[in-house]
């Protein structure tokens with residue numbers, strides 16, 4: 233077991249394990265479950281035992297275990313958990329606790345604020361729900377909300393609520409409700425009034441709506457005893473931070489706060505006081521020197537000019553489908569409209585695809601998400617709405633096309649495969665000018681794969697498919713692509729280069745000239761009067 237005082241975690245030299253970059257795994261095939269870091273399991277440090285909880289605040293508690301195993305040796309029935317919860321846990325098929333559950337349960341039950349970091353797919357949801365439910369079950373019945381869970385996406389909120397319902401199976405006096413954007417506010421208001429639940433799972437925007445527009449809601453939320461920020465780093469980054477601060481202002485200070493994520497960058501530790509008491513515990517179940525990604529997931533990257541990306545994507549998918557009849561793939565794209573375009577191209581290529589992103593109606597998103605959860609033999613083309621938290625079992629391959637927003641997003645997207653200790657594959661497809669991103673993941677075992685030879689039938693197939701996709705979709709994708717890369721500091725610094733790259737993207741869709749963009753949008757992007765861009 234490793235231990236250390238406050239400075240230990242930061243000062244101890246990290247044992248970086250680099251992949252054999254440029255090893256050039258041959259052909260388009262992505263080898264399955266290969267340990268790409270060159271370190272055999274015998275080189276891993278096997279750390280026995282339970283979590284060691286250290287100092288408050290900036291300290292780290294680290295636990296380890298058998299490599300690749302997300303489960304601990306502790307059974308739920310060995311813990312101080314109520315018989316009602318135990319019965320539900322048994323029905324759910326859980327017997328042993330995962331590492332993060334074992335590490336955090338006693339500390340949360342003691343009433344501490346906890347910031348917890350644990351790899352993707354290792355049961356963080358149960359880790360915060362179970363002790364919170366234990367606490368709630370001791371409270372007198374009231375119409376107050378006692379547990380508030382905030383999630384960055386609607387899919388994740390629905391999933392957290394589903395897990396809560398499993399655990400509440402025998403707690404007849406406790407209920408859960410979800411409030412998310414994209415659904416009818418009055419409907420949510422009515423159901424809250426007719427059946428006030430003690431547990432509320434919400435996305436930030438909709439929660440703010442209720443605080444401002446639902447009579448009695450601010451009072452109900454004053455009953456919050458436990459606040460959970462799921463995917464804490466995402467919720468505390470600049471995109472959500474102001475909403476979260478506003479929401480927290482409505483919640484009593486005397487509460488317990490739990491922040492969970494697979495990634496906790498240093499900045500998040502520094503600003504976690506936004507939500508947590510001084511003296512909170514930081515529980516890190518990713519042991520020192522270990523990677524934040526799973527060793528049983530093979531990570532590859534491929535570098536090729538943009539005009540080959542559709543063909544490479546098609547080629548890799550076809551090969552994967554041939555090799556694995558139970559294939560289940562997620563293709564992540566940079567923006568909603570680029571996602572739509574890629575989905576349309578792959579659909580034209582007769583692949584079995586579904587599409588999910590923020591421009592789809594919530595009912596369509598829920599339908600696709602439910603279908604993908606249950607299915608095999610399916611490819612989900614997705615924007616970052618599926619990047620975090622969503623638990624689709626048995627995903628065989630995750631492909632990321634173009635730059636991920638940052639290192640954290642790369643890790644979370646990859647984490648849709650290799651869940652619960654299973655094998656998985658990841659491929660990052662970059663253009664040559666995007667390879668600077670690899671610096672930010674150099675401590676992860678990401679190996680270079682050789683670009684496959686694209687035969688003429690693939691090329692022709694892709695060209696024909698692109699020809700059948702509506703021009704409107706291409707125009708929207710071009711505009712979205714430009715917006716996405718323009719918001720990337722490293723790329724937007726040189727505007728004429730940005731315009732050139734956008735033109736390459738436009739050509740890769742088979743367009744002879746880049747589409748014109750409404751003046752207002754160009755102005756919003758700060759790109760008006762940039763030579764090479766056409767406006768309408």
Ligand SMILES: Nc1ncnc2c1ncn2[C@@H]1O[C@H](COP(=O)(O)OP(=O)(O)OP(=O)(O)O)[C@@H](O)[C@H]1O
Pocket residue numbers: 325326327328329330333350351352353354355356357358493494620621622623647648651652
């Ligand atoms: N003790 C357990 N034993 C077996 N399965 C479990 C256990 N706890 C949770 N699970 C299951 O493990 C899966 C992954 O859990 P969960 O989605 O909470 O992971 P996560 O760590 O939050 O992942 P992410 O970082 O991607 O959000 C779920 O299907 C969940 O039902």
